[in-house]
Amino acid sequence: MARDGNGNFSLPYPDFVSGTTIVSSEVDSNNSDIATALTQSVAVDGQSVITGDLPMATFKFTGLGAGSAAGHSVRYEQVLLLAGGSITGPVGYTSADLTLSSGAATGTASRHNIKAESGTEDDLDTLTATNYADGDIVYLHADTGDTIYVTTAGNFAQPCLLDESHDTAFIYDGTNSKFEALAHGWVKLDSQSPSAATEADFTKGIGTAYDVYAAVFTDLITTTDGSDLYARMYDATLAAWQADASDYRHSSVVLDDSAGDYAAQSKTVTLSTAIVVAEGVSDTAGDGINGIMYLTNPGTAAGNKLSWNDLSYMNSAGSIAMVNGVGRYVAAANAVSGLRILPSADNITGKIELYGLRK
Numbered sequence: 543m544a545r546d547g548n549g550n551f552s553l554p555y556p557d558f559v560s561g562t563t564i565v566s567s568e569v570d571s572n573n574s575d576i577a578t579a580l581t582q583s584v585a586v587d588g589q590s591v592i593t594g595d596l597p598m599a600t601f602k603f604t605g606l607g608a609g610s611a612a613g614h615s616v617r618y619e620q621v622l623l624l625a626g627g628s629i630t631g632p633v634g635y636t637s638a639d640l641t642l643s644s645g646a647a648t649g650t651a652s653r654h655n656i657k658a659e660s661g662t663e664d665d666l667d668t669l670t671a672t673n674y675a676d677g678d679i680v681y682l683h684a685d686t687g688d689t690i691y692v693t694t695a696g697n698f699a700q701p702c703l704l705d706e707s708h709d710t711a712f713i714y715d716g717t718n719s720k721f722e723a724l725a726h727g728w729v730k731l732d733s734q735s736p737s738a739a740t741e742a743d744f745t746k747g748i749g750t751a752y753d754v755y756a757a758v759f760t761d762l763i764t765t766t767d768g769s770d771l772y773a774r775m776y777d778a779t780l781a782a783w784q785a786d787a788s789d790y791r792h793s794s795v796v797l798d799d800s801a802g803d804y805a806a807q808s809k810t811v812t813l814s815t816a817i818v819v820a821e822g823v824s825d826t827a828g829d830g831i832n833g834i835m836y837l838t839n840p841g842t843a844a845g846n847k848l849s850w851n852d853l854s855y856m857n858s859a860g861s862i863a864m865v866n867g868v869g870r871y872v873a874a875a876n877a878v879s880g881l882r883i884l885p886s887a888d889n890i891t892g893k894i895e896l897y898g899l900r901k
Contacts, residue, residue, distance in 0.1 A: 551579045639685075642666060645696065651678035651714075656704055657685040664688070666704070668696030669712075669721055676716025679724070681709040691732070691746045697721060700900065701747030703730045723900070728756065732896040738765055741884035744896045745776065748879050750841035752898030757837070757881060759853065761830035762892030764823045764885040768858035771823055771831060771890070772816035775840070775847060775871045776880025783882055784873050788813040794867030796821065800859060816884075817849060817869030822857040823885070829856035830892050833865075840878035847871040847878045 545551050554575055555568040584590045609616040640647040642659040645667035651674055658664035669680070682704055684690040690704040699720040704710055711724040723729060731747035748755060764771065774790075776783050784790075792811055811818065820831055833853030840847050850868045857863040871878060883894060 545579060545582065551575075642690075645693075646670060649673065649680060651675075651680055653681040653683075653709060655685050656682055656688070656690045658688045658690065662688050664690055665695070666690050666692050667698070669698070671697060671714065671719055671721075674714040674716075676714060678714045680712050680714070680721070682712065683707075683709050689733075692723075693746070694749075694751065699723070700729070700751045701731060701749075701898075703732055703746070705730065727900065728897040729900055730895060731755075731898050733893070734895075735893045736890050738889040738891055740889055741882050742890065742894050743776075743880060743882050744894075745880040747896070747898055748837075748840055748881060749877070752900060753839060754899040755837040755840065755881070756897045756899070757835045757883065758895045758897065759831045759833055759835070760893040760895075761828060761832060762823075762883075762890060762894065763825055763827060763830035764888065764890055765825055766885070766888040767825040768822050769825075769888060770818055770886040771820040772884050772886060773819050773835065773849065773869065774816050774882040774884065775878045776882070777871075777874060777876050778879040779843075779876035780874065783880070784871065785815045786873065787815055789871060789873040790814050790817050790869060791872055792817045792867060792869035794818065794865055796863060796865050798857060798859075798861040798863040800861040813872075817867075817871075819851055819867065819869075819883075820853055820855060820863075820865050822859065822863070824856050824858050826856070827891075831855040837878075837881060840881075843875060843877050845875060 553572045555572055558564055584592070603615075606615060606617050637653045637655055638649065639657060640649055640654045641657040642664050644659070645665050647654070647656065647666065647668070648670040656666055666682075669682075674680070682692075684704040684706040686706050688706065692698050692700075692702045692704060692710075694701055697720050698712070699715070699718075699722045702710060702723055712721040713724055714720075715722050729752070732744050734742045734744070736742045744757065762771070774783055774785055791813060819835060823831060831853050832855065833851065835849060835851035835853070837847065837849045839845070848868065848870050851865065853865045853867075855863055881896070884890065
């Protein structure tokens with residue numbers, strides 16, 4: 543027997559003694575066992591066919607080629623889904639730091655931490671595609687404390703905001719040389735936390751990449767008690783924020799509990815300098831506006847741009863208020879590429895996040 547069942551090899555006959563006669567049958571037996579043991583070993587050039595399970599005793603296969611067809615082994619970074627299991631850490635990918643340079647970065651089909659070129663805010667326009675094949679997936683997230691906007695100025699198909707806490711997955715479309723975001727449904731495009739700010743402008747990602755946009759308000763207050771909250775739009779053709787007296791129309795239904803029961807007030811303004819989103823907003827933290835304002839098809843030139851909102855807050859009189867409103871930009875049938883949130887007087891404080899509903 544060439545091996546003992548545990549992989550150990552020993553000759554069937556002991557070492558030959560100098561000056562004694564060698565027995566040919568013993569030599570032949572030793573040589574036969576050596577030949578058998580070599581045959582049972584794995585040739586490094588791929589000639590050998592494995593004939594049994596290989597117990598790895600917690601050791602790893604390293605330097606494994608990436609699987610590319612049915613029946614191939616896969617590397618750790620190729621594992622995307624697990625049935626009944628879990629992976630700790632980033633799913634399937636080794637993290638690599640990429641620092642932006644003029645909006646471009648060079649990576650591989652793995653997980654990358656994107657750093658701003660300078661400061662803490664930057665645009666990611668292009669991910670160099672020379673290292674990617676059609677169907678490759680890459681995970682991106684922002685470096686700690688950085689705000690990274692993915693734009694469509696380069697080879698990304700949709701804009702989005704990279705989060706430092708979560709990975710965003712992109713798949714490379716080799717036919718169109720574009721990276722497509724794998725996220726479906728609502729995709730975060732921007733997040734702002736104005737603090738005693740005159741306005742909050744959202745210009746990242748608003749266009750034709752998404753059908754519907756949503757501005758989500760969290761405890762948004764005005765620094766002057768009783769101020770109203772306005773919305774204005776940026777006309778892409780006129781290249782300016784629009785604030786003339788006849789640029790907008792809006793209408794709303796306001797419910798509040800000032801009379802003990804909810805009392806409804808219907809308000810319609812034919813033409814104005816802004817869409818009135820909410821009236822009589824409190825200046826007390828915790829009583830601010832919570833809710834959503836939607837914007838449909840801003841990137842199309844045809845038709846007026848419609849918004850509608852569903853908000854709740856404590857108003858300046860201390861009553862619970864709920865507003866359902868609609869508004870339109872009616873100055874011109876041009877594409878809109880920005881949304882501005884501002885108070886009627888002084889400043890705003892709180893949080894506003896912008897999302898796009900993917901086509």
